[in-house]
Amino acid sequence: MGTLVVTEAELRTCLHIDNRSLDAVEQAFAWIAEGRVSMPPVMHIDVDADSAVDTKGAFVEGMDHLAVKIATGFFRNPQIGLPSCSSIIVLMNAQTGAFECVFLDNGFLMDLRTGLAGAVAAKHLAPQSVKTVGVIGTGVQARYQIESLALVRNFEELLVFGRNASSVSTYCAEMSERLGVPVKPCPSVEELVKTAQIVVTTTPATDPVIMPDWLHKDLHITAMGSDLPGKQELHSDVLLRADAVVCDVIDQCAIGGELQHVTAGQVDALELGSIIAGTQSVSRQPGAITVCDLTGTGAQDTAIAIDAFARIKAAGLGSIIGL
Amino acid sequence: MGTLVVTEAELRTCLHIDNRSLDAVEQAFAWIAEGRVSMPPVMHIDVDADSAVDTKGAFVEGMDHLAVKIATGFFRNPQIGLPSCSSIIVLMNAQTGAFECVFLDNGFLMDLRTGLAGAVAAKHLAPQSVKTVGVIGTGVQARYQIESLALVRNFEELLVFGRNASSVSTYCAEMSERLGVPVKPCPSVEELVKTAQIVVTTTPATDPVIMPDWLHKDLHITAMGSDLPGKQELHSDVLLRADAVVCDVIDQCAIGGELQHVTAGQVDALELGSIIAGTQSVSRQPGAITVCDLTGTGAQDTAIAIDAFARIKAAGLGSIIGL
Incomplete structure (x- = not known):
């Protein structure tokens, strides 16, 4: 055949x-x-x-x-x-x-399904009203994540943090054209997190890039970089302080995702699928902080x-x- | 590229x-x-x-x-x-x-690498002098195993046991031409095992097809059919009675091979690779009974x-x- x-x-x-x-x-x-x-x-x-x-x-x-x-x-x-x-x-x-x-x-x-998975997380977890989105990283997923996010949330500006100035500037030029909104470099992750209502982390970091002190009301974070043992984008206290922690697959996140850095039982994680299927729910109270930990699934x-x-x-x- | x-x-x-x-x-x-x-x-x-x-x-x-x-x-x-x-x-x-x-x-x-793996087992484990080879099964691996075996051992006849008479007869016609030796149907597995110096099992059996009472001096058995939990071609006492049990990968055989049916520690299995690499050896004493348990490796x-x-x-x- x-x-x-x-x-x-x-x-x-x-x-x-x-x-x-x-x-x-x-x-x-x-x-x-x-x-x-x-x-x-x-x-x-x-x-x-x-x-x-x-x-x-x-x-x-x-x-x-x-x-x-x-x-x-x-x-x-x-x-x-x-x-x-x-x-x-x-x-x-x-x-x-x-x-x-x-x-x-x-x-x-x-790349496509990974970016879209981030958008699915934001669709079900992020605040409805978003002024600023922030992205950490300037690579392929920094592009796919944000272009996909635009399918589910309107936003007025995008802030980007990256360590390489030339990559940041290329990213800003490219993405402002694709998104039709201003895309601006942000001098620190701290300022980016403090300003944005949605933050997407797309790094291969092995040490936390987002600290708990920067969290604020009405914030959703999607961490899609960690997918293997040893990787970490969020300080473990970020998960402890969030009102809801949602995983793609809890068992997989506990091995390779952000969840690997908290002691079992410390965080009462949900799976995104159960929210989509309607068997569990996250009621987004005004001011809530939500985190989604994505590792990618077959x-x-x-x-x-x-x-x-x-x-x-x-x-x-x-x-x-x-x- | x-x-x-x-x-x-x-x-x-x-x-x-x-x-x-x-x-x-x-x-x-x-x-x-x-x-x-x-x-x-x-x-x-x-x-x-x-x-x-x-x-x-x-x-x-x-x-x-x-x-x-x-x-x-x-x-x-x-x-x-x-x-x-x-x-x-x-x-x-x-x-x-x-x-x-x-x-x-x-x-x-x-199919090719699986058949050749059986020949590698026979090369290192089977008696040098072989009159009769027996094969259980009439499918693809019954062909690849025996054609590969012919690279490493000369033999005078091949006995085949299968449950479907027409498959047996097709197998005999085809393989006698390819091998240049007589290939004969055998009415029972018992008779086949008792007659042969090398036996190859190629079945998807979940109940033993070879019983310990049929074992005899100067016999090598390669069991290549079992590769998943629940499968079994050899009665577990066959492993216990053998002078040497050799696996491709012990841990894998303990999950999906014949080794899954004996209690851990009951059999002192070796790995075929360590014999080939020369770090372990099986000294084939006259009369020895050897078993090779193959599950296939990446x-x-x-x-x-x-x-x-x-x-x-x-x-x-x-x-x-x-x-």
């Missing part, structure tokens, strides 16, 4: 940051809460101190396809002009296991891959290999 | 059951013993009671590439005329993580994928996708 092989360029012609993709990723959170997901722990292959391959996958009851994503993180690559992260997603028929599609997406689908990969496959087929793209 | 996408048909033109492939798989066992392998546990996605996706992978220190294999086992497929098992192997550059090659091998590389997938990549490039095969 052959396998449809699809390139990043083909995917970019028909898949975008839009409400359809947002719905796909939002649904993936609900699947987990509904107990429909068969999703093993991440398979982590250490290559060296700066390099690893992480494989995720999930089958969702009732879906015609399942996906496995192989993601690379080789953090010396920028020294030779290559991106650090990439991925391949393999889509299988859930009835026969047939390998129906291979996405040679160079990380595009991963269910999201399966969701975005199923959506991508439908769009690619509708557009007649991809090459069938191995008839 | 693009990714080289390679089909099963292309692989079959340049990769065979031969000494070069045997060496590649043998080396993979030694890598494990030498502590050079970064190999996480298998990532198992349950689809339903008859269907699952298992992903394995390994990085080997000093190698230029690493591989991840996604293997499907959908055991209702034969009802609709499809094979139960298939696989895709993805080869990455170990310096940059670049996805250099995707093998759409439909299980061919997996290191083998990496080894066969590296060999396949070299052969495919030398032959100028494959299609570069996504320049």
Whole structure:
């Protein structure tokens, strides 16, 4: 029957940051809460101190396809002009296991679903009325997170903090054009957090970048950088002071997310999927502080891959290999 | 840079059951013993009671590439005329993580390395002088195991036991031609075990098919069917009575192999790699009974994928996708 092989360029012609993709990723959170997901722990292959391959996958009851994503993180690559992260997603028929599609997406689908997951968090947790958004970091996810966020919240300005002045300035120029609102460098994370109603952290930090003293009323923070043991973007007291701490998968966050830095039981975390599915709720009282800890799930990969496959087929793209 | 996408048909033109492939798989066992392998546990996605996706992978220190294999086992497929098992192997550059090659091998590389792993076991464990080989099962691995075995041991006849008479007769016709020795149906597993010096079990059994009372002097058994919790081909007393029990990976066999059915500590198992690397040895005394418990390793997938990549490039095969 052959396998449809699809390139990043083909995917970019028909898949975008839009409400359809947002719905796909939002649904993936609900699947987990509904107990429909068969999703093993991440398979982590250490290559060296700066390099690893992480494989995720999930089958969702009732879906015609399942996906496995192989993601690379080789953090010396920028020294030779290559991106650090990439991925391949393999889509299988859930009835026969047939390998129906291979996405040679160079990380595009991963970036897309990760950015959209942040928007799903803000949709359900952030204040309705937002004047200022702040982002820590100037990389790929600093872009995807904020462009996705714009689907669910209007805001008047974006503040960005980064350690490299030239990256900050490129980011500001690019994003002000894409968002149509002012995008301004912020001299410190402290000022950024104190000013914003939504803060998104997109760093590979291993020491906290956000301190508890900076928290204020009406604040939502999404921390999407930590996804492995040892990583940390939020001081552990930030979680203790928040009115609600919401995870994508509690067990996974307790290993690789922000939750790994608090003692078990200290924080009464919820899962985002249970809020979306309506089985649990966060009542946002005026003034509340909420934190969302995202580590990324195989269910999201399966969701975005199923959506991508439908769009690619509708557009007649991809090459069938191995008839 | 693009990714080289390679089909099963292309692989079959340049990769065979031969000494070069045997060496590649043998080396993979030694890598494990030498502590050079970064190999996480298998990532198992349950689809339903008859269907699952298992992903394995390994990085080997000093190698230029690493591989991840996604293997499907959908055991209702034969009802609709499809094979139960298939696989895709993805080869990455170990310096940059670049996805250099995707093998759409439909299980061919997996079948090949699994058959060769059995031959490696026999090479190091089986009696030198073999008159009769016996195989339980008539499927793909009953073929690959025995063709591979012929690389390392001469034998005068092959006995086969299977429950389906027509499959047995097809197997006999096909394999007698390929091997150049008589291949005969055997009416019972008991008679087969009692007659043979090497027995290979290739079944998906969940109840023992080989009983301890049938064991005799100068016998080697390779059990390659059990690779998941609940599977069992050998009565647990077979392991207790053997002079040596050798695993590919002890921890993995204790979960999914024959070793799962004996109490921890009851059997003093060795790893095949440590015998190949020379750090441990099995002195085959005249009359000894040896058992090898194989569950398959990500290191083998990496080894066969590296060999396949070299052969495919030398032959100028494959299609570069996504320049």
